[in-house]
Amino acid sequence: MVLKLIKEVLKVGQATVAYPFQPVELPPGFRGKPEYDPEQCIACAACTIACPPNALTMENDLETGVRTWSIFYGRCIFCARCEEVCPTGAIKLGTDFELASFSRADLTTQAHFRLAACVVCGAYFASAKALEHVLNLLDQAGLPPEEAADRRALLRACPECRRKIDLARVKVFVQEAFDGRL
Amino acid sequence: MADYNIKTDSRYAVHPDAAIDSLKGALLKDIQRSAYVYRVDCGGCNGCEIEIFASITPLFDAERFGIKVVSSPRHADILLYTGAVTRSMRVPALRAYHAAPDPKICVAYGACGCSGGIFHDLYCVWGGADKILPIDFYIPGCPPTPPATIHGFAVALGLLSQKIKAGEHIQQDGEASELIFPQIPLDLRVEIERQSRRMAGYWQGKSIAHAYLGLIAATLPDGDQQKAAADLQAYLHAQDDPRLSEIMTGLHATCLAWQSSQ
Numbered sequence: 001m002v003l004k005l006i007k008e009v010l011k012v013g014q015a016t017v018a019y020p021f022q023p024v025e026l027p028p029g030f031r032g033k034p035e036y037d038p039e040q041c042i043a044c045a046a047c048t049i050a051c052p053p054n055a056l057t058m059e060n061d062l063e064t065g066v067r068t069w070s071i072f073y074g075r076c077i078f079c080a081r082c083e084e085v086c087p088t089g090a091i092k093l094g095t096d097f098e099l100a101s102f103s104r105a106d107l108t109t110q111a112h113f114r115l116a117a118c119v120v121c122g123a124y125f126a127s128a129k130a131l132e133h134v135l136n137l138l139d140q141a142g143l144p145p146e147e148a149a150d151r152r153a154l155l156r157a158c159p160e161c162r163r164k165i166d167l168a169r170v171k172v173f174v175q176e177a178f179d180g181r182l
Numbered sequence: 183m184a185d186y187n188i189k190t191d192s193r194y195a196v197h198p199d200a201a202i203d204s205l206k207g208a209l210l211k212d213i214q215r216s217a218y219v220y221r222v223d224c225g226g227c228n229g230c231e232i233e234i235f236a237s238i239t240p241l242f243d244a245e246r247f248g249i250k251v252v253s254s255p256r257h258a259d260i261l262l263y264t265g266a267v268t269r270s271m272r273v274p275a276l277r278a279y280h281a282a283p284d285p286k287i288c289v290a291y292g293a294c295g296c297s298g299g300i301f302h303d304l305y306c307v308w309g310g311a312d313k314i315l316p317i318d319f320y321i322p323g324c325p326p327t328p329p330a331t332i333h334g335f336a337v338a339l340g341l342l343s344q345k346i347k348a349g350e351h352i353q354q355d356g357e358a359s360e361l362i363f364p365q366i367p368l369d370l371r372v373e374i375e376r377q378s379r380r381m382a383g384y385w386q387g388k389s390i391a392h393a394y395l396g397l398i399a400a401t402l403p404d405g406d407q408q409k410a411a412a413d414l415q416a417y418l419h420a421q422d423d424p425r426l427s428e429i430m431t432g433l434h435a436t437c438l439a440w441q442s443s444q
Contacts (some may be wrong), residue, residue, distance in 0.1 A: 015240050020341075038353075041359065053300035073322050074290075074320055074322045075296065075322075076322065077300055078323070083388070088360070088361075089362055097326075098330065098333045098345045099346050100330070101337075102318070102320075102337075107296070107320060109348065110349070110351070111351035112351065128353075129359060132358060133359055133361075140364060141367075
């Protein structure tokens with residue numbers, strides 16, 4: 001009876017994994033620590049809107065024109081919504097799960113980006129890198145050069161000023177089209 | 183039960199003590215191979231509990247390191263707080279803290295224990311064990327997997343060193359992001375990504391769309407449709423997944439339809 005049991009045990013061998021002395025085998029599709037590439041980030045805030053537990057946050061300092069992006073790994077639920085919405089692939093979930101820490105500060109990563117000021121009124125209205133990205137996308141979309149130059153100029157102004165510029169253009173258009181007949 | 187009133191009962195307020203802090207250091211050094219852990223569930227979803235029990239099973243075997251889960255806080259060296267600390271679990275959490283003998287180590291376990299997690303802004307939630315107790319160690323994860331749990335305890339007990347560090351980046355001059363798949367027309371990329379998400383859902387959808395775009399990016403500028411089809415077939419054959427085959431074939435049809443419409 002006992003011998004049979006010992007035989008069985010020897011046949012089964014050791015089930016315990018060797019982790020942490022050897023790396024553990026992770027299943028395909030394992031979602032670990034979000035790996036962030038600040039060079040590729042355009043500070044568009046899409047991830048901070050998508051993040052269900054608000055582990056990703058973004059703050060604008062309108063005095064100095066700096067946008068601060070930050071992630072607190074202590075609140076992350078590893079859902080990969082940030083990876084899904086990121087237009088430039090700046091944040092991707094890796095396979096690192098060893099996040100244990102003695103302090104909250106070590107669980108936080110921050111990145112500071114410059115804001116772009118409106119060429120008309122001078123108010124900060126978007127991240128400079130996001131604006132640059134949009135202009136590059138316009139080039140990629142293959143607009144005719146004239147239209148692209150026009151849009152480029154318009155995008156340097158804030159939405160409020162853009163509306164005013166549009167209004168002025170409509171006024172000129174109406175005056176030209178009807179030649180004062182209104 | 184009037185004694186446990188949150189506002190009036192000072193017995194349940196936590197007063198960190200310098201003498202106890204120095205004892206804690208000694209405790210961490212002494213209990214390396216024999217840490218008794220009491221688990222306090224402060225209103226979690228039980229995901230963390232399942233992972234804690236998974237890490238004491240023979241497969242992961244946390245008892246290799248002397249980590250033992252005990253059933254009373256009076257036996258505990260380490261208190262493991264899971265859950266976002268709901269209003270009704272606040273006093274039991276404090277009672278467990280006061281019942282454990284000094285010096286004791288408090289660990290916040292899981293996203294909820296560390297900061298309230300996805301429940302952090304609920305009306306009835308304190309938002310993490312560190313809002314009511316002096317927490318010495320954080321093990322994030324939702325829930326932390328058994329290897330993450332074992333790594334956490336190994337770091338807390340000084341067997342391994344902490345891996346994660348705070349990061350800070352400041353935008354440099356001339357720093358610019360690169361466009362993804364610049365050789366693929368923008369409207370084709372958007373169409374492929376949308377179609378892929380429709381068929382495979384959010385995260386898989388994006389990764390499948392990008393795998394497909396990576397495959398056709400090499401052949402699309404030349405318009406060599408036969409080579410593109412052959413590449414796709416070879417890739418799908420290597421992956422050997424009928425679901426992926428169906429989705430990618432659908433994406434390829436979308437791509438061909440877009441090409442012929444140009």
